[in-house]
Amino acid sequence: MDMRTEPRPARHSLETITSIRWWSPGLCSLRLRKPSGFTFQPGHYARLGLPVSGPDTIIWRAYSIVSAPAEPVLEFLITVIPGGMLTSRLAVLQPGDTLALDTTACGFFVPTQLSPGKDLWMFATGAGLGPYICMLREGSVRKSWSRMVLVHSVRRQHELVYAEEIFRHQADSPESLQYIPTVTREAGGGAMHQRIPQILADGTLQAHVGLPLNAANSRVMVCGNPAFTADMRRLLGERDFQPCRRGFAGSMLFENYW
Ligand SMILES: Cc1cc2nc3c(=O)[nH]c(=O)nc-3n(C[C@H](O)[C@H](O)[C@H](O)COP(=O)(O)OP(=O)(O)OC[C@H]3O[C@@H](n4cnc5c(N)ncnc54)[C@H](O)[C@@H]3O)c2cc1C
Ligand SMILES: NC(=O)c1ccc[n+]([C@@H]2O[C@H](COP(=O)([O-])OP(=O)(O)OC[C@H]3O[C@@H](n4cnc5c(N)ncnc54)[C@H](OP(=O)(O)O)[C@@H]3O)[C@@H](O)[C@H]2O)c1
Structure with a gap:
């Protein structure tokens, strides 16, 4: 069974x-x-x-x-x-x-698990976007951060779901919310085209956003494909980010979907 x-x-x-x-x-x-x-x-x-x-x-x-x-x-x-x-x-x-x-909702992938920080980076592959839409809809999360950067990686352009809604949230807070789609198996559309760990490792993403990613100011959430979350954990670990653990508010938080 x-x-x-x-x-x-x-x-x-x-x-x-x-x-x-x-x-x-x-x-x-x-x-x-x-x-x-x-x-x-x-x-x-x-x-x-x-x-x-x-x-x-x-x-x-x-x-x-x-x-x-x-x-x-x-x-x-x-x-x-x-x-x-x-x-x-x-x-x-x-x-x-x-x-x-x-009837009981659960989980630890909540931004309040993170230690206080300035900017929130939200990284997702595929359906891993879901929890961030909830956070954008909930005003209290948005008020907690100076800037929020949402990076969504999908294979194809038409999988950039909720893009219209995200653009509306962005129009409401142009100073504080940035949406960066990356489409890895199709050209065009104005999006980036590499996987997230790659554009983060070579600095393309930070340059595009105009914001450094460092453990002093940034807090990071990562959700979706487990091979992706493992790559991100290693990459961020090399940059002194600390995982959240029971009783310890770290600077990076993960949700594996399978
Ligand atoms: C905390 C948590 C939150 C989740 N939230 C979501 C969510 O919001 N949306 C969502 O679509 N899924 C989500 N998942 C995954 C979901 O729980 C199921 O595992 C998924 O829907 C597959 O279920 P299934 O019974 O159809 O496939 P199964 O018969 O259980 O699995 C078939 C195979 O597919 C693999 N697999 C599971 N999910 C994926 C995937 N997305 N891509 C590729 N392979 C996969 C499994 O490892 C397994 O080998 C979440 C998982 C966890 C642990
Ligand atoms: N999304 C859909 O509309 C859809 C529809 C029908 C069926 N499915 C099935 O659902 C499953 C999951 O598909 P999915 O497209 O949602 O998820 P996915 O395979 O996790 O791909 C989503 C994004 O994550 C990237 N990615 C994958 N592995 C990565 C890694 N190790 N590090 C960094 N980035 C990584 C992909 O880049 P790459 O392109 O470089 O791999 C893609 O940009 C597949 O079996 C698919 O056939 C999906």
Whole structure:
């Protein structure tokens, strides 16, 4: 049995899908009704579940919450993995269908885990963008930093999801928010084209943003592909960034999606 296939937990509810937006055939934003009393902080994830082999066995997977805490819905950005146990089932659902929701949100990928700093750098690959959208929607996170830099790496231009929304946030705070998309498998579009560790290591990114990245002033969040987060941990470690640990507020924080 899959490690994450487990008997029905004590506290979950069945929630109705209110909308699904397909950005491309394998990438969607899904909204669920938010049950009353469901609370979370920007950066937290929720567990979503679907029954397999009968109603009493549910497969559960973690998904970062995209919507802000004040919104009446829970929004998630989900990549469909071909043959994936949960996402291949999820891909055929329609608004009005239901999903199981573990009613406790959790996680440590919250900016308050970081030690105080001046600038927040937010790095994402693919669906790893999700928690940062929540942080941009939540005003209190934006007020905590002098500057915020959001760097999103995707294979193809059409995977630059939420770009319009990010540009709107940027227009609201042109001095304090910068959005840097990097598209690694397509030319054009004005974006950068190399992987994040590369543009960070050779300084292209910092020059483009016009801001140094150093452990004294910068705090860094990294989310998505685990090979990417491992590269970033090594690269930032070489520059004296310290990982957050239980009871220790460091200067870099990671979320691995698989
Ligand atoms: C804290 C946390 C937050 C997460 N948040 C999100 C989120 O917001 N959006 C999201 O899409 N996913 C997120 N994930 C990943 C998600 O929990 C599932 O692992 C993913 O949706 C695959 O589930 P599945 O049952 O379809 O595939 P499985 O049957 O579990 O896995 C199939 C294979 O795909 C690999 N895999 C899993 N995810 C990916 C991926 N994105 N790209 C390439 N390979 C992958 C797995 O290692 C496995 O080998 C998060 C994971 C964690 C731990
Ligand atoms: N995103 C979608 O629309 C979509 C749709 C259908 C299916 N899928 C499936 O979902 C899975 C994940 O695809 P994805 O595109 O979301 O994620 P991904 O493979 O993690 O790619 C997202 C971005 O991360 C970069 N990246 C990958 N490994 C890296 C590393 N070690 N260091 C730095 N950067 C790294 C990629 O660069 P490179 O281009 O250089 O690798 C790309 O820019 C795949 O199996 C895919 O087939 C995705």
